[in-house]
Amino acid sequence: MDDIQPGYLVGLLIFLLFCSAFFSSVETGVLSIDRYRLRHLAKQGNRAARRTSWLLLRTDRLLGTILIGNNLVNVVASSLATLLALRLWGDFAVAPTALVLTLILLIFGEITPKTYATLRPERVAFPASLPLLWLQRLFSPLLWLMNGVSNNILRLFGLDATQRKSKPLSSDELRSVVSDSSEKLSGNRQDMLLSILDLEKITVNDLMVPRNEVQGIDLDGELESIISQLRNTTHTRLPVFRNDINQIEGIVHIRQIARLLTHDQLTKESLRAACLEPYFIPESTPLTTQLINFQKQKRRIGIVVDEYGEVIGIITLEDILEEIVGEFSNADALRNPDIHPQSDGTYVIDGSANLRELNRTLGWQLPSEGPKTLNGLVTEALEQIPDCPVCLRIGPYRLEILQSGENRVKSVRVWLTGRAAAPLQDSPDELA
Structure with missing residues (x-):
């Protein structure tokens, strides 16, 4: 060492500083990389991504390789700096040199490279995966010894470093x-x-068309009335029942009886013969399950029943798809017969309007976890059916009951006040 020129020692020290920065940046870059994007790139055939994925299969070996290299580099750098200080300035310069080297290593060998690796993990991890692979093979005997001791210590705490369980993502x-x-x-x-x-x-109950709004064919009605209803309907599928929708006979597709309607040959018997068997759905079925069931059963419409077997509404495949993609056209979104915009910026809304449809159409956030209709929301807030004009506030929304009767709220004027959200029931007895 005494024969080595100080210039070579300085150059070697700078090289070791770069090596320290390499190991520090690689440690942060590999562990910070997006695992899902890494898996995607590996499946597409990216060789660097495959190498990185393979290294991450055993993080104990990966970290061992990085730490061995980093500590080895730092120790050698410290020794060289001490030797250089002794040869150039004597014993009194050892302590200041150690302090300066520590600062240099922190700034250029730790903080700066790790910060860069956090911002650009792929740019650091992918090129470094190949030298890391070589170093891991080079250090394999030492890694085997170190990891063996470390893993045995972890087993004392009930941990097994050799097992890797892939934890699936939750919905949230x-x-x-x-x-x-x-x-x-x-x-x-x-x-x-x-x-x-x-x-x-x-659930299906949140999205279904309620029973009182279901359009269907009553086989006990007059044939002329049935034919007129079939010719004027805007629906392609209709439930067919006798006297009451609980006595449902089946589902008719207009296409199946179009020829009979055109040639005035439709009879009640031919209408009943063209019906498909009804498909019943429990009201608590989640939409994800029902979407799969529609696919399995090759159905597009289902009859929703409660726990007593009573028909409470219908739901279609289109209803679920609209929940995912939104209304199929702007005209559909604006053509809501329950919503009547007013010139003063308020809305007069039918009490039977579905809360989820109101929120989606108007961009509101009325609470829809409990009641499904505006009538249900108002009566829950008031804890009674109002028999006179009443005004209440639900969150930032002001509601004025305009008409009530027949045991329900028929129409409500609603507008957004812009106030901070309030509890569900706020001054329910405040008169208009």
Whole structure:
């Protein structure tokens, strides 16, 4: 060492500083890389991604390789700096040199490279995967010894470092991943993915057409009335029943009887013969399950029943698809017969309007976890059916009951006040 020129020692010290920066940046870059993107790139055939994935299969060996290299480099650098200080300035320069070297290593060998690796993990991890693989093979005997001792210590605490369990993402975690991908996903696609995740929380009962709004064919009615209804309907599928929808006979597709209608040959017997068997659905079925069931059963419409077997509504495949992708056209979204915009910016809304449809159409956030209709929301807040004009506030929304009767609220004027959200029931007895 005494024969080595100080210039060579300085050059070697700078090289070791770069090596320290390499190991520090690689440690942060490999462990910070997005595992899902890494898996995607590896499946596409990216060799660097495959190497990185293989290294991450055993993080104990990976960290051991990095730590051996980093500590070895830092120790040699410290020894060289001490030797250089002794040869150039004597014993009194050893302590200041150690302090200066520590600062240099912290700034250029730790903080700066690790910060860069955090911001650009792929740019650091992919090129470094090949030398890391070589170093791991070179250090394999030492790694085997070190990891053996370390793993035995971990077993004392009930941990097994050799087992790697892939923890699946929960729905909420997946929602966060989708929300954080706004820069790479368009708004429509992001909304669709989030809507698919929401299907698990929504049941058939939340989306069905309620029984009192179901359009169907009563076989006990006059034939002329049935034919007129079939010719004027806007639906392609209709339930067929006798006297009461609980006595449902089946589902008729207009296409199956179009020829009979055209040639005035339709009879009640031929109408009944053209019906498919009804498909019944429990009201508590999640939409994700029902979407799969529609596919398995090759159905597009289902009859929703409660726990007593009573028909409470119908739901179609289109209803579920609209929950995912939104209304199929702007005209559909604006053509809601329950909503009547007023010139003063308020809305007169039918009490039977579905809360989820109101929120989707108007961009509101009326609570829809409990009651399904505006009438149900008002009566729950008031804890009674109002028999006179009443005004109440639900969150930032002001509601004025305009008409009530027949045991329900028939119409309500609603507008957004812009106030901070309030509890569900706020001054329910405040008179208009």
